[in-house]
Amino acid sequence: MARLVMKFGGTSLADVDRIKTVARHVKREVDAGFEVAVVVSAMAGTTNQLVAWTRETALLHDAREYDTVVAAGEQITSGLLAIALQTLGVNARSWQGWQIPIRTDAAHGAARIVDINGQLLIERLEIDQVAVVSGFQGLGPDNRIATLGRGGSDTSAVALAAAIGADRCDIYTDVDGVYTTDPRVVPKARRMSKIAYEEMLEMASLGAKVLQVRSVELAMVKGVRTFVRSSFDDPEALAVAKSEDRPGTLICDEDEIVEQKVVTGIAYSRDEAQISLRRVADKPGVAAAVFGPLAEANINVDMIVQNVSEDGTLTDLTFTVPNADFELARSVLEEAKGAIGYQVLQGSTDVSKISVIGIGMRSHAGVAADAFQALASRGINIRAITTSEIKISVLIDAPFTELAVRTLHSLYGLDSN
């Protein structure tokens, strides 16, 4: 029998009425013949309340005790959803991380799932009992509750789907799928019916905010077909359609995507700050001298551009950091000025990164050239360029963000009719 993991976030479980609606979504899939495991977040607001209490008790608090307090949120929703399902006549049982167990590493507060023993749940699924599993948590090597950090429930769901050999993992969220770009910027953006794991990873990293990056990585590694859909759809109206025809986006292997386009989507990020070091000595070890101190200061460096220097002695080095880290990065680099040996530090927070993403680029030449030409024709200056196999990113002046996204979206034929 086909097996399904369904994941619901805190907004979908915000109160008892919403929990009852979620139960109807689950019942629909049970009635359609699926063996179902559900992964739940805490009710929206609960986690914030619990986090606030721990902070009120002590600003610096033991991560293990934080985990004990915060994990109570999912425990509550798992029990309530099991009750709601039983009331609809669906056999259901709640499961906490320690009961399964979902084993994590020792990094309390931001743990990673190490292993899930799917046997117990599989036994229950096979007697047609729905398993309602608390997301966001597991059991650390110290036999204590460990939480995965914010947004970890997506990862819980994908990892659970892999552990029980589910045919699909459905992520219910407050958007109805993954779009070719941000519909607020481009009203003609289209919802994709399918997207390859690699592409989704680029989209997620670049701010599409639909899924946690880690959950997409895990889905790719484990080959878990992941379907993003809206929890606000009417639960019964969708019952007649075959699950995969329902509105939403399937994240899957590229082989499963028959008509692969060259470019799949356009992502953008305003959360970028540019730093340029001018006239850096072009010698071995200089990159380490720059990026070592930034890493130590926990600053995430994204685009890195270094040109071959004309005469082999001095070069320019440009890279981006998150906006919030701009001032910190500046002061770190100014302190390290002697060790690095640059002459001028220039920076700007008024920049955006625009990315063109598509697996099809691998086999199509000229994608980048088309982008550069289109941007130039609109008078948009490109500050820096980085490329990967399936992505081209350009750094531009922030005021041109929307224009650039719309221009590229049209250029690659992504506009809906």
Next chain:
Amino acid sequence: MARLVMKFGGTSLADVDRIKTVARHVKREVDAGFEVAVVVSAMAGTTNQLVAWTRETALLHDAREYDTVVAAGEQITSGLLAIALQTLGVNARSWQGWQIPIRTDAAHGAARIVDINGQLLIERLEIDQVAVVSGFQGLGPDNRIATLGRGGSDTSAVALAAAIGADRCDIYTDVDGVYTTDPRVVPKARRMSKIAYEEMLEMASLGAKVLQVRSVELAMVKGVRTFVRSSFDDPEALAVAKSEDRPGTLICDEDEIVEQKVVTGIAYSRDEAQISLRRVADKPGVAAAVFGPLAEANINVDMIVQNVSEDGTLTDLTFTVPNADFELARSVLEEAKGAIGYQVLQGSTDVSKISVIGIGMRSHAGVAADAFQALASRGINIRAITTSEIKISVLIDAPFTELAVRTLHSLYGLDSN
């Protein structure tokens, strides 16, 4: 080293400020050299919220899922108190029922503790780590969280004290000890410094409401010296006094009470309804015919008085039931009228039960006679009398409750000067 269990209820843990105060109480005992395990209830209000959510989800809900939801309350306070203790520099760790484990029977929602493995906690106590244990919960035979039912945290504390061989179990509550009678009725009531287990059991059953009856039973069976004290005392002001000299009441073995009085306390209950069956056939099996149907209807029968009949054919049978069950009891008995064979059913809810309690009665004659005479001299009519080895209970007309309690309190020399 002396070992101590401290138990705090929901009112003492109602918000983060109170939790910090509780941490100071605990630190005081740690500083005094005790190895300390703390048992906590949920924050006042939390349990009610969780219970309300389960009811809102379904009026009739699975007890196992109810337990999963409701046990989250103690999990939260245990983590917060551990954090508060750490902030005071006290090494502390929270423990849930499943981690220790505290094994219960299968009666989810009203489970009984079957066994506590104290080994893990003892190891931690011996390295001077305070154990903060969630009360009210354990692990059922199905490997799921089971709750003990309302007020079960007192029982958790006493059972834990027995399991880890604690020298004393301190119950912090919103009263400062056990009084010779209700101070609202008798302003001259005195707080007792000590009371024997058996006496406390009678006091608790009769409405003193300081401790759960079950926890007193358990303390008696296991010989756990239990100290009732107020959580509203200033945590540091008491630090200088030797623990046992502090204001509160120690519940202990009668051997430990040097100057045992004949009568220890006067209890009363207004929650009584009297039922009298007149002219019942005085033959074997008639008591079963009366009390069988009442038990089936889950009605708790308390005082039972049956006189020897004059001629050996007809007798009167009087007993009491809780006020709330009076109408139900009437209708059960009217249905069973044929089977029982009584002629008239009389009843009244306007009655009170007054009890005189004291282990010293065992060896003192005339205690009952004194009581009857004192009540008669005040014009108080006695409707029925029952006695046990350490208790005399009389049923009287409700309007005389206060007068009777005050009269008896003075009679046995319990008034404070």
